[in-house]
Amino acid sequence: xVSPSSQSPEPQNRLRVPKRPSQPVAIQIYRPASEMRxxxxxxxxxxADLLASRELAWQLMKRDISAQYRxxxxxxxxAVIPPIVASAGFAFAASAKxxxxxxxxxxxxxxxxxxxALWQTxxxxxxxxxxxxxxxxxxxxxxxFPREALILAAAGQVLFNFAIKLLLxxxxxxxxxxxxxxxxxxxxxxxxxxxxxGTVLGMFLAxxxxxxxxxxxxxxxxxxxxxxxxxxxxxxxxxxGLFGLLVRFNPVTPLLVTTRELITTGTISDPQGFWLxxxxxxxxxxxxxxxxxxxxxYAIERFSS
Amino acid sequence: MTLVAENTQAMTAPKDSDVVLSVQGASKKFxxxxxxxxxxxxxxxxxxxxxxxxxxxxxxxxxxxxxLQSVSFExxxxxxxxxxxxxxxxxxxxxxxxxxLIKPDVGSVMVKGRVAPLIALGAGFNPVLTGRENIxxxxxxxxxxxxxxxxxxxxxxxxxEIPDAIDSPVRSYSSGMQARLGFACAIHTDPDVLLIDEVLxxxxxxxxxxxxxxxxxxxxxxxxxxxxxxxxxxILTVCDSSVYLLKGISKGxxxxxxxxNQYEKDLFTEDTxxxxxxxxxxxxxxxxxxxxxxxxxxxxxHQGKIVNTPKTGKEITLCIKCKSERTFPxxxxxxxxxxxxxxxxxxxxxxxxxxxxLLSINxxxxxFQTRIEKLGLLVGTYLMDIxxxxxxxxxxxxxxxFRFTVESDIFSNESLYFQPRDWAVExxx
Ligand SMILES: Nc1ncnc2c1ncn2[C@@H]1O[C@H](COP(=O)(O)OP(=O)(O)OP(=O)(O)O)[C@@H](O)[C@H]1O
Ligand SMILES: [Mg+2]
Numbered sequence: 001x002v003s004p005s006s007q008s009p010e011p012q013n014r015l016r017v018p019k020r021p022s023q024p025v026a027i028q029i030y031r032p033a034s035e036m037r038x039x040x041x042x043x044x045x046x047x048a049d050l051l052a053s054r055e056l057a058w059q060l061m062k063r064d065i066s067a068q069y070r071x072x073x074x075x076x077x078x079a080v081i082p083p084i085v086a087s088a089g090f091a092f093a094a095s096a097k098x099x100x101x102x103x104x105x106x107x108x109x110x111x112x113x114x115x116x117a118l119w120q121t122x123x124x125x126x127x128x129x130x131x132x133x134x135x136x137x138x139x140x141x142x143x144x145f146p147r148e149a150l151i152l153a154a155a156g157q158v159l160f161n162f163a164i165k166l167l168l169x170x171x172x173x174x175x176x177x178x179x180x181x182x183x184x185x186x187x188x189x190x191x192x193x194x195x196x197x198g199t200v201l202g203m204f205l206a207x208x209x210x211x212x213x214x215x216x217x218x219x220x221x222x223x224x225x226x227x228x229x230x231x232x233x234x235x236x237x238x239x240x241g242l243f244g245l246l247v248r249f250n251p252v253t254p255l256l257v258t259t260r261e262l263i264t265t266g267t268i269s270d271p272q273g274f275w276l277x278x279x280x281x282x283x284x285x286x287x288x289x290x291x292x293x294x295x296x297x298y299a300i301e302r303f304s305s
Numbered sequence: 306m307t308l309v310a311e312n313t314q315a316m317t318a319p320k321d322s323d324v325v326l327s328v329q330g331a332s333k334k335f336x337x338x339x340x341x342x343x344x345x346x347x348x349x350x351x352x353x354x355x356x357x358x359x360x361x362x363x364x365x366x367x368x369x370x371x372x373l374q375s376v377s378f379e380x381x382x383x384x385x386x387x388x389x390x391x392x393x394x395x396x397x398x399x400x401x402x403x404x405x406l407i408k409p410d411v412g413s414v415m416v417k418g419r420v421a422p423l424i425a426l427g428a429g430f431n432p433v434l435t436g437r438e439n440i441x442x443x444x445x446x447x448x449x450x451x452x453x454x455x456x457x458x459x460x461x462x463x464x465x466e467i468p469d470a471i472d473s474p475v476r477s478y479s480s481g482m483q484a485r486l487g488f489a490c491a492i493h494t495d496p497d498v499l500l501i502d503e504v505l506x507x508x509x510x511x512x513x514x515x516x517x518x519x520x521x522x523x524x525x526x527x528x529x530x531x532x533x534x535x536x537x538x539x540i541l542t543v544c545d546s547s548v549y550l551l552k553g554i555s556k557g558x559x560x561x562x563x564x565x566n567q568y569e570k571d572l573f574t575e576d577t578x579x580x581x582x583x584x585x586x587x588x589x590x591x592x593x594x595x596x597x598x599x600x601x602x603x604x605x606x607h608q609g610k611i612v613n614t615p616k617t618g619k620e621i622t623l624c625i626k627c628k629s630e631r632t633f634p635x636x637x638x639x640x641x642x643x644x645x646x647x648x649x650x651x652x653x654x655x656x657x658x659x660x661x662x663l664l665s666i667n668x669x670x671x672x673f674q675t676r677i678e679k680l681g682l683l684v685g686t687y688l689m690d691i692x693x694x695x696x697x698x699x700x701x702x703x704x705x706x707f708r709f710t711v712e713s714d715i716f717s718n719e720s721l722y723f724q725p726r727d728w729a730v731e732x733x734x
Contacts, residue, residue, distance in 0.1 A: 030405050030414040036356030052448075059445040067433040142424040144405045145446045211346050295350040301335075301407040302346045 035294055046293065049146035056145060057152035064132075064153060065160055079164040082120060087113035090233045104235050105265050110172045114263065115232040117165040118194065118256050121158055123223045125198025126205075128154035130216045133206040133299075140210075140296070141304030147296050148289075151206075155199050162191070169263075181266030190259040190274070197255060197281045203288040207295035211302055226250070231257055236269065251277045325497050325529050326380040326403065330412035333373040333398055333553075334365060341368050362410040372398045373553045375412065380498065383527045385520075387534070387544035387561055389568045395553040396533045400424055400500045403531070418497030421447055423488065423504050432476035436467060436486060439475050443487070447494045457493045464519070465489035466512075484508050492519055499523065499530035517543065537565045537646045537685060538721070562684045562713060569646055569686040570710055582613030582709040597633065597693060597701040600626040600670075604709070617713035617723045621680050625673040625691060627702070629666050636664040637697040638673055645686040645708070652722075653682070658697045679725035684713045 035042045069075045091109040104111040132150045133140070140147070173180065209215035230252050231237070237244045247253055254273030261268050268274065336342040345366060352358040365371070373395045380386055388396050401407050403414055404422040430439045440461055444454045462471055465485040470478060478486070485508060492499070499520075508516070520530065520543065534540050540547060540561060547564040549557040551571065557564045570581075583603040591598070606612045607620040615621040623640065642653040655675065657664060664673065673693075689707040694700055715723060 026418065028405060028416045030402065030409060030416075031360055032358065032362055032409050032411055032413075033360040034353045034356045034358040036354065055450055056445045059442045059451075063431055063434055063438060063442045066438070067431055070433055139446065141401075141406065143422060143446055144420065145448070207350065208347075211343050291350075291354055294353045297406065297408045298346050298349045298353065301333075301401075302342050304401065304406070 036290075042290070046148075046289065050148050053146035053149035053152055056149040057156065060149055060153040061156040061160070065157055068157075076164055079161045080168045083113050083116040083165060083168065086116045086233075105261075106178055107176050110176050110178065111235075112233055113172050114169050114260060115256065117162070117169055118191075118259055119227060119230060119232045119252075121162045121165070121191070122194050122198045122252060122256065123227075124158045124161060125155065125195045126202045126219060126223065127216070128158055129199065129202030129206040130209040130219070133210050134216070137210065137303055140300050147293060151199065151203055151292070154202070155195060158195055158198070162195075178264070180263070183262045183266040187259055187262040190255060190262055193274075193278050193281055194252070194255040194259055196285060197251065197277065200281060200284045200288045203292045207292060207299040210299040226252070248273075251280065323381040324379050325382055325417045326531075327415045328379065328399075328403065328412070329377050329414070330375045331373060331377070331399070331402055331409045331414055332363070332371060332375055332411040333395075333402055333407065334362075334369045334410050335372040335398075336366070336369045338368040341366075345369070360411070360413075371553045373402065373409075373550075376548070376550070376553075376555045377412075378548055378555070378558050380529045380531065382497075382529055383524050384529045384546070385524060385544040386529075386531045387540035387547035387564070388531055388550065389534070389537070389540060389547060389564065390550035391572065393552075394550040396550055397424065397502055398553075399550070400502055400531065400533065403498075404500060416498060419448060419494070420498045420500065421491050421494050421496035422500040422502075423491045424500065424502045430475045430483065430487070433474055435474055436462075436471040436478070440486070440490060443490045444494060447491065449494055461486075461489045461493050464493070464515075481508050481512070485512060488516060492523065496528060499528055501530060502533045503535070535646070537569060537644075541565055541683070566684050566686075566710065566712065572646065572686070582615075583611070584704075584707055586704065591702075594630070595695075595699070595701045596630045597636075597695075598628050599691070599693065599702050599704050600628055602626075602689075602691065602704060602707050605674075614710050614712045615680050615682070617681075617683055617711055617715050618679050618725060621677050623675040623677070623689075625693075626670065627666075627673065627693070628670050629668050632665075632667045633695055633701075634663075634665040635696045636666060636701075637694045638664065638675070639690075639692040639694070640675060641690040641692075642682070643688045643690070645688055649688065652687075679723070680711065681722045681724070682711045683720065683723055684711055686710045 069078070072078060074081070087109050090112045094108055106114075129151050132154045136150055139145075205215050205219060209219075229246050229250050231247060236253065236257055237247055254270050254277050257270065258268055258274045336345055349358070376395075376399060378386065388399065390396050398407075400422060401424065402409050403416065404420055404424070405414075405416070406422070430443060434442070440458060441451070441454055444457075444461075445451070449457075462468055465482075465488075467478075467482055467485060470482060475483060475486075484504065488504060488508075501520075523530070532540065532543055544561050546559060547557075547561045548555055549564045549568045556571070557567050583601075585601040586599055588598070588600070602623075602625050604612050604615055605622045605624055609622075612621075625638070637656065637658040639657075640653075640655045641651055643649045643651050657675075687709055688705075689709065690703070690705045691707065692700070692703040713723075
């Protein structure tokens with residue numbers, strides 16, 4: 001006779017999964033009133049959500065990067081092909097005297113390659129938050145998770161893509177036997193400011209673009225024009241004309257130029273401009289964050305059903 | 306309904322520490338017009354950011370309507386609440402407000418602990434990535450750390466029963482497989498409140514059974530849940546109390562059998578104007594008579610009194626009044642009962658010839674009676690088809706979709722039918 005106690009437990013009754021360690025139970029209250037009316041609570045939540053979103057952002061970033069490169073034959077090469085094509089095109093045009101650019105600090109192809117990589121990093125930083133929110137619409141409408149994770153994942157992906165482009169730039173430096181100044185150690189700081197500027201813009205626009213497709217399309221168009229108002233394929237103009245003025249007041253100019261200068265020459269031509277724009281970025285960041293956060297439920301309620 | 310009154314009183318002071326979810330007068334307005342909806346969206350965003358939006362936004366703007374209006378209820382640890390209502394009655398909207406995905410316009414929602422919404426299965430799945438990668442992404446969206454997921458990974462795969470497919474892209478999964486994976490991810494996150502919106506309808510019946518078993522287990526470990534389903538049987542089986550939504554308004558809140566009864570009654574009163582549980586047929590409804598015509602169909606209780614609603618477990622007699630023009634020595638009566646909701650499947654079929662009883666009549670008026678000593682049908686609305694044949698072969702008359710509702714004083718959750726029974730205990734020498 002088999003006694004009942006010697007029977008192995010039913011697999012369903014295993015419940016091997018331990019209950020999560022009993023944390024203090026979080027009480028959430030959802031009210032109709034604007035969260036701006038309880039700013040302290042809002043800021044506490046923002047901090048908590050930012051912390052909580054790191055892990056998720058990492059998972060999302062891994063997921064998106066591997067998805068981005070998995071389903072294409074050329075894979076990672078897509079990060080480096082656009083700057084190569086752009087720089088080859090412009091170098092050819094310049095050598096054939098189709099366009100006339102001034103003299104650059106470093107050989108022109110290297111200059112264009114490097115600047116295009118930086119510009120594309122900026123433009124990705126603007127576009128990716130919008131694209132991420134757009135792609136996550138289903139998820140946003142159905143699961144509650146810290147919305148900050150999408151932005152962090154977007155920023156992470158921008159940096160990852162830049163890291164790949166960096167290999168290309170390094171190759172170019174070796175090819176042209178260019179010396180690297182010690183100031184290059186400061187370049188990541190400047191680059192971060194450039195990425196943040198893009199992210200701030202992207203964050204402002206992300207919930208709106210979830211409502212109106214027009215924002216994303218319009219931004220794409222704007223970036224195409226913006227490129228030519230930024231010293232990417234030409235050196236910073238010294239002239240005062242309308243064009244010179246536009247380039248000067250373009251907020252991307254000081255950040256992009258400074259990053260490039262830190263990598264190539266080591267002498268910064270416009271430190272005031274750099275710090276001014278950086279100041280704007282760092283005040284804009286929390287504002288954009290609050291707007292993004294508060295606007296999200298309203299965007300979600302319009303596209304979900 | 307008294308329960309509503311009681312509960313709304315209790316709501317004002319949620320002292321009970323076991324309450325994990327309390328919804329108080331929640332309302333939500335929507336706009337069907339796409340252009341205006343976007344414009345209102347921008348308007349709402351601006352007033353939210355500028356702090357202008359208050360706690361009472363009860364004015365409808367042009368083209369807006371209430372998708373949810375003053376809904377209140379509460380849920381305690383380990384409780385299961387059913388949510389029923391027609392399509393578009395606001396069930397999913399209510400769940401989305403509870404999950405904090407959208408903000409209420411009036412009222413408030415208090416949640417204690419973690420909410421896992423299962424509003425759609427596999428919402429976070431990326432079709433390009435493998436099942437394994439998606440489990441990690443999906444469960445971290447639901448709020449777990451990598452270590453916690455590592456811990457549960459095997460259980461999730463075992464529950465979803467897709468060990469072979471775990472390393473192939475989710476795109477190659479069948480929809481049932483995706484559903485399994487999504488459900489497995491959600492229930493392995495140990496939520497305090499689980500919101501289930503019709504997701505159990507997919508998947509084969511074995512998997513459904515497994516899900517219900519798991520839900521039962523979760524309830525015992527004090528997880529509360531809200532279940533949305535169009536299957537009255539599912540709700541009756543799983544939930545003790547239910548909320549019935551009609552056009553965003555809570556029409557009832559209380560014990561499930563009563564709520565289901567009310568819901569099913571409402572569900573079908575609009576599209577049929579025949580009376581409920583009693584019908585008198587138009588003598589001219591047929592162009593030709595086969596010699597026997599049904600005049601009326603109704604029920605009598607144990608005292609012979611005509612009643613409209615039979616009661617579960619009580620004696621009831623189905624009566625069919627007929628007029629006959631000649632002699633029929635061998636009449637056969639067939640009665641088929643179908644459940645109105647749940648796809649109208651047949652649940653009872655009775656035939657007097659099979660029961661070894663042939664009825665014989667001469668010309669004149671008769672009342673056929675089918676006496677049922679203890680009715681086995683549970684609460685709900687049913688359709689009855691009646692066929693009368695001569696010698697079990699020649700069609701004489703029939704009536705289809707006679708509608709009636711069964712009421713009950715018997716608590717019969719988790720049963721498919723009522724089994725008449727007696728209990729006893731006997732001493733053994
Ligand atoms: N994002 C939205 N914008 C405008 N109207 C919406 C939106 N979401 C839902 N609605 C409307 O709100 C009402 C309630 O919808 P909801 O999805 O909550 O219904 P439901 O009870 O879940 O229905 P079902 O049983 O079909 O799932 C419907 O009339 C629907 O058209
Ligand atoms: Mg729904």
